[in-house]
């Protein structure tokens with residue numbers, strides 16, 4: 001199937017919808033209730049470290065500098081402190097050769113600087129040249145979703161969470177649920193991440209068997225499923241999603257998406273609550 005037949009004009013119109021979303025990314029206060037287990041107070045939250053490898057060319061040097069000073073990345077630190085607790089060291093390494101990926105041996109999340117330049121290039125096709133701030137915001141939001149996806153892999157690995165299905169889908173769901181439930185305006189961030197999936201899909205001219213056997217769902221599936229969770233998290237706010245779907249199926253899908261969000265949110269919350277570390281009890285120690 002060609003990209004043009006998959007990305008019809010209605011579908012492209014759906015993408016444009018994402019261009020109008022707002023730009024705030026402060027934190028939500030509706031954190032998960034503290035349900036620390038008795039022995040958890042013995043453990044300390046180990047903060048996720050960030051490492052920036054030396055850049056090899058001018059473009060990467062600029063990206064390195066930008067990411068080193070990006071205030072948006074503090075969202076990850078805040079979530080790490082409040083919701084996503086680790087009792088083992090996890091490092092985000094920017095500037096790797098491969099990735100984005102999570103290496104379970106090193107407990108390392110690796111993100112090449114090129115991820116940023118690729119995202120900027122793709123989003124530049126959706127905005128006017130002078131909309132640099134919008135392109136920056138969309139790229140940063142996609143990076144945040146990607147980092148949370150990889151943190152999802154780390155969480156599954158460190159807490160031995162059973163995954164009954166594709167781990168890649170579980171990591172996508174982790175990223176979306178965290179954004180939609182724990183980050184103020186996290187739906188804007190998730191919408192940009194969905195938009196990047198759609199833009200990546202639009203680049204594919206023809207699928208081959210390797211696409212279907214890949215551990216990830218297809219980009220177009222990741223696009224629609226992320227939209228599904230965004231809709232399910234707040235149906236009143238996101239009535240405009242799924243415009244590209246026929247009305248009859250749209251109504252059916254909307255119902256399913258509410259159930260899907262609730263189910264996935266409840267299941268992830270179970271583990272996030274179970275693995276909460278009581279930092280207050282810990283800091284109260286002499």
Ligand SMILES: [Zn+2]
Pocket residue numbers: 149150153168171
């Ligand atoms: Zn993954």
